Amino acid sequence: MLFNKSFIAYVLGVLLIIEGSFMLMPGIVAIIYGEPDTPYHFISALVCCMAGSVLAFLFRNHERSFGRRDGYVIVSAVWIVFSLFGALPFWLSGALPSFTDAFYETMSGFTTTGSSVLTDIESAPHGILFWRSLTQWLGGMGIIMLSLAVLPMLGICGMQLFSAESSGAMSDKLRPKISEVARRIWLIYTSLTIVQTLLLMLGGMSLFEAVCHSFSTLSTGGFSTRNASLAAYDSAYIEYVVMLFMFVGGVNFALYYAILLGKFNRLKFDDELKYFTVTTIALGLLGGIVIYFSTADAALENSVRDSLFLVLSVVTTTGFTTADYSMWPHALVVIIAMLIVSGACTGSTSGGIKSIRFIVLLKTAYHELRQTLHPSAVIQVKINGRSLSVANLVNTVSFMAFFFSMIFVGMIFVSLWGYDFEDSYGLVANSLANVGISVGNFGPSGPYTFASLPDVLKWFLALLMLIGRLEIFTVALLFTGYFWKQ
Secondary structure, eight states, X not given: OXXXXXXXXXXXXXXXXXXXXXXXXXXXXXXXXXXXXXXXXXXXHXXXXXXXXXXXXXXXXXXXXXXXXXXXXHHHHHHHHHXXXXXXXXXXXXXXXXHHHHHHXXXXXXXXXXXXXXXXXXXXXXXXXXXXXXXXXXXXXXXHHIIIIIHHHXXXXXXXXXXXXXXXXXXXXXXXXXXXXXXXXXXXXXXXXXHHHHHHHHTTOOHHHHHHHHHHHHTTOOOOSSTTGGGGTXXXXXXXXXXXXXXXXXXXXXXXXXXXTTOTHHHHTOHHHHHHHHHHHHHHHHHHHHHHHHSTTOOHHHHHHHHHHHHHHHHTTOOOOSSXXXXXXXXXXXXXXXXXTTOOOTTSSOOSSOHHHHHHHHHHHHHHHHHHHOTTSOOOXXXXXXXXXXXXXXXXXXXXXXXXXXXXXXXXXXXXXXXOHHHHHHHHHHHHTTOOOOOGGGSTTOSOOGGGSOHHXXXXXXXHHHHHHTTTHHXXXXXXXXXXXX
């Protein structure tokens, strides 16, 4: 049998019940604030739970065999099904009267992209804003578990080398460990969210705003409850707290798991963490110095803070903003445009290419230079003290080739609607890397908004969000004829 369809349907049913249960939370928020969108949250939750219950009941006697093809289908289908049902509160309440807009907003949330078609965020009901942020928090947790537990089982993109304690094991042997990892990661993720919420409240945020921004920060999603994002608060304290937790969200959560197990040396010898930390701080300081010397009456601390905040926001693919970076020197805008696709660490909530792949490419290039000078020498490319196999090098190069090819093709498609090079790049790179901020006319002071996009482009960019979030190959395989053959 090519697919275990009953097993796939059963899993989707159970997950829909879970999603429906979470939909009750914004309904409670809406009751607290006495807003008219209250019934739509409960209707959405009921529809979601009923659909899930039907699937789970009909296919409760599924075969328990599980293959790679089933894994690929489930991983891709979950994000699509979650977004289709997750769009119901936006659509039914009228917050986004177009189902296309509702689906785009929801996919942007679950993939932690952060691109929004809400034009006046502050006028939206509290329940809608809470659900909007909650989708990012759930999506961030989902991508952590996907990269630490599921993708290594499927052998995707060399994750079995880079990800977690569970690397390289077979699914049957891994199930007890997945359960243990999931519990501890949930504990870490929830605890960090609570800590950030308390710190933001100390900075003057209300409980509602603190929770929503904590959801959006740790998930590196970037949805805010304010039209001006974090710039609306004009608080250095809040910005430093958010910077800290954007960095935390950009670190491989397997390292936090290792700390719980007492393996503190993992921090010391992790090449990716070193690269991520050094490059982020260096670019942030460089940008701050450039802003300070190019802007009249600029304060050094403000310049460095604005620069470091934006670099962290872009590299971790969060998308929060505190300054209009389009007004900065052109060299910095170019750097920001390039950083859009970079990403933070593997096993984090961030999107993009990920730091580990840049490390592999840089070390491979250096390896080739040394090999040219010493043709007979045996020189190995090592990450965290372990030699990389040829398969891992091929995976890395293949991923980069696919990633930039998709940007190229996507830009051509978007440009058919009359958008220039900068706008096309900003839209495609922003979606594929799950960043949420753009350049050109879709930048912070640009005349265009994501809401102004044609519907066909919203569906196309939503697809790119999904492809980028699932590391490209997971979705790309579904479009090959080989995948559907026995």
